[in-house]
Amino acid sequence: MAVRINKKSWWVDFRFNHIRYRKRSPENSRTGALAYEAVLRQKLARGESIDAEAQAKALEQTFAQFAWKWFDEYVLANNKFSEQRTKKYVLSSSLVPFFGKMPIERIATNDVEKYKMQALKEGVTRKTVNNRLTIFRKCMSTAYEWIELKGAMPKVKWLKCPPPKTDYLSFVECALLLSKADGIIREMILTALRTGMRLGELSGLQWSSIDWQNKLITVRHSRCNYRKELSSPKSNRERHIPMDAEVYETLLKRKKGTGYVFLDTDGTPFDNQRLACRLAVVCKKAGLRHIGWHILRHTFASQLAMRGVPLSAVQMLMGHSTITTTMRYAHVAPSTLRTAINMLNPKIVLSTDFGQPVVNRWLEAQKREASQKIMVPENLVIH
DSSP states (O other): OOEEEETTEEEEEEEETTEEEEEEOSSOSHHHHHHHHHHHHHHHHTTOOTTHHHHHHHHTOBHHHHHHHHIIIIIHHHSOHHHHHHHHHHIIIIIHHHHTTSBGGGOOHHHHHHHHHHHHHTTOOHHHHHHHHHHHHHHHHHHHHHSOOSSOOOOOOOOOOOOOOOOOOOHHHHHHHHHTOOHHHHHHHHHHHHHOOOHHHHHTOBGGGEETTTTEEEEOOEEETTTTEEEOOGGGOOEEEEOOHHHHHHHHTTOOSSSBSOBOTTSSBOOHHHHHHHHHHHHHHHTOOOOOHHHHHHHHHHHHHHTTOOHHHHHHHHTOSSHHHHGGGGGGOHHHHHHHHHTTOHHHHHHSSTTSOHHHHHHHHHHHHHHTSOOOOGGGOOO
C-alpha cells in the first residue's frame, strides 16, 4: 500500500502496469486513503477508468466554479499583476454575475449574444464589451482544453467599434511644454517625446539599460505602479531605441552605473499619480490642454509618421506586437498618400526626373515633402 500525508491531506500514490497514479483521498484519513487505494486498484484490474468520476464532476461545473479555478491556476501564473487585477475585476463584476450559474458545457453562442445586449443596455461601451469578451473567450477555450468538453466552443462575435481617436501635440506645443518644465520632469518629458516609452517603462528605466557607446536605450523593464517593483515590458519584449543628441547630452550629465534614471526629489521612484500631477502643473504653465503621459507617446509616433518615417519602423520603436496598432498613425501622414497620388498626374511626372523608375520619383518627391515641412520657430527651441 502507498498512502501518505501531504500538507494535512492524505494521498494515494501507487503504480499499476508501470503507470503512476496519484490522487487525493476523498476521506482525509489514513484508513480512508487505504480503502480508496484498494478501490482504485480494483477498478484498474477490471479495465475501468478511474478518472470517469472526476470527468463527470468537471462537466458539472458552473462557469463561476471554473472561472475562479482558471484565475487561480492560469491567470495568476501567466499574467502580470496589472492584468490579474483587470481580469479579476471583470470576472467578479460582469462575467460571473451573468454566466456564473450556467453549466460550463451548456453555455451557447446565444448566451454570449444575450450578454452583449445586456451590457450595451447598461451603457457599457462597445470597446469595453469587446475587452470583456476577450477574457471570456480565453476562459472558455481553457475550459474546453482542460475538461475536454465535447462539441464546439460558443462563438464570440466582436462588436464593431468606431476607430479610436488619437490625441497628440504639435511640434510647437512640444517646444512650449518643454520651455515650461525644468529639472527631472523636463528630462522625463523630453525622453518621452523623443523615445515614445510608456509611463511604466519611463519610470522604471535603469542606468544599466543605457548603451552610451551606441547611444541606445534598451527597454527591458517596466515599473508596476501597484506592486512598486520592476517587471518586464508589455508583451515581454525588449526593444532598442536610439537616443537623439539632446536626450543623450541631457542624461549624460547625470550618468551613473546602476539604479533608476528618474527619481523624485526625495530619492524615491515616481508613481503614476505623482507624475500625472507634475505633468498637469507643466501643462497649466504652458497654457495647454490637460494631457496624460500617454499622449506624449502618441506624439512621438504621430510626429514620426508626419516626417515620413515608414510605419514598420514606427512599429519597432513603439514596441507594438502587430502593425494594426501602428496603423492608427497613418492618417497623420497625408503627404505620403498625396505623393503617391501625384504620380498619376502626367504633368508632375513629366516635369520631375523624366525617365526615372516611378519608385525613384516617388522617393524624391517624399524627400522634397519632408524638406518643406514647417519647422519649430527658433525662439521656442530649448537648447
